[in-house]
Amino acid sequence: MYAELRASELAGLLLIIAAGLALPQILPGYFLYTGNSLMTYAILAIGLDLLLGWSGQFAFAHIAFFGIGIYGTALLESRAEVPFLLSVAISAAVAGLVGIAIGFPAARLRTVYLALATYAFAECAQWVFRTWDPVTGGPDGLRFRPPVIFGYETGSDQSSFPVVALILALAIGAALYLTKSKLGRQMCAIRDSEHVATASGIDVRRTKVIAFAISAVFAGIAGGVYTLFQTFVNADVLGVSQLVTVLTMVVIGGSGSIIGVLLGVVVIGLLPELLRAMPQSLLVWQEFIYGSILVLAIVFMPQGLWGLIKPRFIRRTGGCGRTPAQSIRAPAEASQ
Amino acid sequence: MIFQAVLSGIVMGCVYALIALSLVIIYKSTDVVNFAAGEFVMIAAYAGLLLLDHLSLNYALMVVLSVGLVFVLGAFFERTALNHIIGFRYAAEAALVPMVVATIGLSFMLKGAVRVIPATEEVLRLPPLFSGPPLFFGDLILQRQDLGIVGVAILVMVLLSVGFNLTATGKALRATSQNPRAAALIGIPVKRMRMMAWAVASGLAGISGILLGPKLLMTPDMGSVVMMGIAASIVGGFTSLIGCVVGGIVLGVVQNLVGIFISPQAIAVTPFFIIMVVLVVRPNGLFGEAMRLKKV
Amino acid sequence: MSAFFAIDDISVRFGGLKAIDHFSMEVRPGEIHALIGPNGAGKSTVFNCISRFCTPVEGRIRLDGQDILALPAHRIVASGIGRTFQNLELLKRMTVLENVLIGQHVHIPRYFFFGPSPKRKRTEAEAVKSAEAILEETNLAKYRDTPAGELDFGHQKLLDLARALAGRPRLLLLDEPAAGLRNREISFVDALLLKLARSHGLTIILVEHVMPLVMSVANKVTVLSFGQKIAEGTPAEIRRHPRVIEAYLGSEAHA
Numbered sequence: 001m002y003a004e005l006r007a008s009e010l011a012g013l014l015l016i017i018a019a020g021l022a023l024p025q026i027l028p029g030y031f032l033y034t035g036n037s038l039m040t041y042a043i044l045a046i047g048l049d050l051l052l053g054w055s056g057q058f059a060f061a062h063i064a065f066f067g068i069g070i071y072g073t074a075l076l077e078s079r080a081e082v083p084f085l086l087s088v089a090i091s092a093a094v095a096g097l098v099g100i101a102i103g104f105p106a107a108r109l110r111t112v113y114l115a116l117a118t119y120a121f122a123e124c125a126q127w128v129f130r131t132w133d134p135v136t137g138g139p140d141g142l143r144f145r146p147p148v149i150f151g152y153e154t155g156s157d158q159s160s161f162p163v164v165a166l167i168l169a170l171a172i173g174a175a176l177y178l179t180k181s182k183l184g185r186q187m188c189a190i191r192d193s194e195h196v197a198t199a200s201g202i203d204v205r206r207t208k209v210i211a212f213a214i215s216a217v218f219a220g221i222a223g224g225v226y227t228l229f230q231t232f233v234n235a236d237v238l239g240v241s242q243l244v245t246v247l248t249m250v251v252i253g254g255s256g257s258i259i260g261v262l263l264g265v266v267v268i269g270l271l272p273e274l275l276r277a278m279p280q281s282l283l284v285w286q287e288f289i290y291g292s293i294l295v296l297a298i299v300f301m302p303q304g305l306w307g308l309i310k311p312r313f314i315r316r317t318g319g320c321g322r323t324p325a326q327s328i329r330a331p332a333e334a335s336q
Numbered sequence: 337m338i339f340q341a342v343l344s345g346i347v348m349g350c351v352y353a354l355i356a357l358s359l360v361i362i363y364k365s366t367d368v369v370n371f372a373a374g375e376f377v378m379i380a381a382y383a384g385l386l387l388l389d390h391l392s393l394n395y396a397l398m399v400v401l402s403v404g405l406v407f408v409l410g411a412f413f414e415r416t417a418l419n420h421i422i423g424f425r426y427a428a429e430a431a432l433v434p435m436v437v438a439t440i441g442l443s444f445m446l447k448g449a450v451r452v453i454p455a456t457e458e459v460l461r462l463p464p465l466f467s468g469p470p471l472f473f474g475d476l477i478l479q480r481q482d483l484g485i486v487g488v489a490i491l492v493m494v495l496l497s498v499g500f501n502l503t504a505t506g507k508a509l510r511a512t513s514q515n516p517r518a519a520a521l522i523g524i525p526v527k528r529m530r531m532m533a534w535a536v537a538s539g540l541a542g543i544s545g546i547l548l549g550p551k552l553l554m555t556p557d558m559g560s561v562v563m564m565g566i567a568a569s570i571v572g573g574f575t576s577l578i579g580c581v582v583g584g585i586v587l588g589v590v591q592n593l594v595g596i597f598i599s600p601q602a603i604a605v606t607p608f609f610i611i612m613v614v615l616v617v618r619p620n621g622l623f624g625e626a627m628r629l630k631k632v
Numbered sequence: 633m634s635a636f637f638a639i640d641d642i643s644v645r646f647g648g649l650k651a652i653d654h655f656s657m658e659v660r661p662g663e664i665h666a667l668i669g670p671n672g673a674g675k676s677t678v679f680n681c682i683s684r685f686c687t688p689v690e691g692r693i694r695l696d697g698q699d700i701l702a703l704p705a706h707r708i709v710a711s712g713i714g715r716t717f718q719n720l721e722l723l724k725r726m727t728v729l730e731n732v733l734i735g736q737h738v739h740i741p742r743y744f745f746f747g748p749s750p751k752r753k754r755t756e757a758e759a760v761k762s763a764e765a766i767l768e769e770t771n772l773a774k775y776r777d778t779p780a781g782e783l784d785f786g787h788q789k790l791l792d793l794a795r796a797l798a799g800r801p802r803l804l805l806l807d808e809p810a811a812g813l814r815n816r817e818i819s820f821v822d823a824l825l826l827k828l829a830r831s832h833g834l835t836i837i838l839v840e841h842v843m844p845l846v847m848s849v850a851n852k853v854t855v856l857s858f859g860q861k862i863a864e865g866t867p868a869e870i871r872r873h874p875r876v877i878e879a880y881l882g883s884e885a886h887a
Binding site: 058105108109111112113115116117120121123124127131241244247248251284285286287288289290291292293294295298299300302 | 363367368369417420421432433434436437438440441442443444445446447448449451452563566570574601604605607608609611612615616619
Binding site: 203 | 683685704705706707708709710714715717721722723724725726730733734735737738740742743745746747748752753755756757759760795796799
């Protein structure tokens with residue numbers, strides 16, 4: 001239960017890899033581009049939920065780490081000729097270190113103060129990305145070449161799709177193993193009761209810092225993945241609205257559950273396409289619709305779509321038990 | 337040059353203070369940070385413009401209606417969405433995260449709704465309350481509107497002071513924010529108090545909107561001024577009303593000085609930098625109370 | 633002779649209030665020692681000092697020679713002290729099994745968290761096995777996969793106890809284990825406490841209001857009132873002690 005993936009989970013990962021290899025052969029470029037974006041969002045969303053849903057830290061620095069991942073990977077590749085995999089690893093590590101640096105002061109802050117402080121950090125980071133001309137290209141941004149991995153050329157939506165899918169599968173796999181592990185239980189424990197966690201020998205502050213670091217690494221990796229199928233970045237994609245989009249994905253899908261988060265990514269990620277396809281393009285309503293969905297979901301469906309669907313089909317699973325009735329709202333009041 | 341900066345910093349600081357008051361009133365009664373406060377400011381400004389331009393109402397009536405609109409909007413949001421989340425609980429603690437997320441959603445709803453209206457694509461401006469030639473004090477220039485802003489701000493703070501300390505409703509509000517369970521036990525209608533707190537706070541945001549509309553460029557994104565309010569309230573200590581005023585003025589002045597001594601580009605990042613530094617170094621700000629520890 | 637567990641002249645202040653005033657207590661190994669007193673006497677505060685959720689302004693606390701006050705709160709369980717909570721703090725969203733696994737946390741070795749490994753498989757299997765053994769002992773085995781928040785009150789208290797036991801304590805602090813339980817459940821707790829003390833070689837300090845439990849289970853009783861020790865002795869002695877009766881106004885002491 002805690003040592004291995006369930007058969008269904010393993011199957012899911014293999015399915016993602018298989019789709020990564022097969023879909024580029026059948027789908028046109030635009031679908032693949034959308035797919036690549038969704039998969040990048042997925043890595044971001046999982047990383048965010050590890051902090052939000054599993055560790056209970058309501059923190060919003062995530063998008064800054066995404067930026068570190070993008071700029072870091074792009075710069076190392078184009079300016080220093082560092083191979084792709086190493087660039088991503090280094091950028092993700094840097095993101096992780098910054099996550100640790102943020103984590104220490106953040107661990108002392110309570111809910112709303114934590115949200116505000118990390119939000120302020122994300123805004124500062126975006127400002128840095130926008131104004132640090134020599135490194136980030138300032139408001140004009142950075143252009144970069146598509147990476148070549150061991151002779152395999154990426155750059156087109158077709159060629160990068162399998163690589164993105166593979167990285168996604170690895171990321172999901174790592175997240176699954178993490179949540180089932182001793183460390184995963186530790187993160188859930190600090191979410192549910194810091195007193196019990198402390199009395200059980202868990203250093204709450206250190207665990208929070210670790211959670212920040214892991215979440216940041218995921219965001220950094222997502223940033224690296226971004227450079228596979230994009231050729232340009234500037235600070236505009238690293239702001240609040242992006243963060244809220246990822247947050248909406250997590251909330252709608254189901255915080256505290258990896259499948260839930262993936263479901264949310266698909267639903268919210270495909271929404272713009274749906275709007276665009278309407279007879280009179282409703283794309284201009286996107287912001288309003290996202291906001292409305294967020295409010296409606298958090299009021300009426302705090303356990304997310306997965307929380308609604310799960311009890312009808314699935315038995316209980318292991319790893320930081322979450323039943324659908326519980327969510328980022330208060331846990332069920334005991335029958336007192 | 338510096339004195340001019342300080343003067344205009346004080347003026348803007350008064351508006352920040354009003355927004356900060358709005359945030360802190362809500363925080364004190366429900367422990368929630370209202371991320372949509374900036375959008376209430378924006379809605380009031382746009383509503384005011386609509387009423388003035390398209391319905392040709394006189395200024396006073398416009399103010400009453402615009403502020404009234406956000407007053408009702410805030411009360412409505414609290415009564416429906418937030419009340420539903422908080423359920424039967426007295427204290428918001430456990431439901432805090434969903435409520436804050438709801439305010440984030442609301443802010444996007446309001447922004448998105450306004451952005452859809454084609455007229456908002458161009459940058460607009462609300463006519464000022466006090467117009468006329470500027471006043472001169474030696475080398476310093478003061479717009480009449482600025483003087484008006486300070487005057488309105490002072491008036492509002494006096495009214496709030498009187499309201500919270502001398503009226504029964506005000507005292508009931510304070511009781512509710514200190515200890516909701518106890519307040520309920522002595523018969524204070526806690527749910528209604530929460531709604532009132534939101535209504536008053538939203539009204540304050542609306543007033544800020546009317547004051548800001550003439551001064552700032554009106555765009556659907558002008559709600560980002562909420563960050564100033566947040567920074568002001570954090571500097572002042574998130575639980576202190578006096579702190580809001582002091583914090584607002586400090587922030588306004590510092591911001592202008594940063595623009596002069598560091599760079600105009602740095603102005604945008606000043607509030608965020610201040611928020612981070614204050615929360616790390618001295619989370620209680622200048623006047624805030626220490627955070628209460630949960631009893632084991 | 634140094635005692636197994638000794639609280640030596642501690643005082644605790646909260647703001648201007650002196651919650652504990654020069655309190656001392658000694659506990660022998662294997663003893664079940666009850667700490668009683670009217671509400672607000674400071675009993676939970678004593679526990680909080682021991683588990684390092686608060687710090688006395690003076691005095692010492694020692695377990696088997698080790699200075700407890702020198703340890704941070706999260707190292708207490710490793711030193712051999714476990715506790716339950718008066719307010720029933722549980723990991724409500726985690727299953728019963730997971731609550732006990734957390735209790736056991738410090739005894740589970742580390743492994744690579746992001747992937748499979750033979751060490752992981754072995755370690756987790758052992759951990760689950762010992763956790764299940766504790767669930768058997770506390771009658772919770774059939775709730776293994778139930779989220780803790782869904783249990784009824786009595787079982788939640790048992791889970792709190794199971795979690796504390798999983799830490800393999802030498803000294804167990806029980807904060808009102810019988811509060812809110814029905815008679816049948818109190819007898820179960822009664823029997824369990826005696827069994828634990830004997831078979832696990834546990835020393836127990838028990839804060840309690842339910843006098844029948846105290847009288848039948850405790851070897852020694854210390855009485856606190858307004859932060860000060862007013863009496864100490866066997867249950868029989870305490871029952872008759874005039875100051876104790878006075879402190880309780882003659883109500884529960886005659887149980």
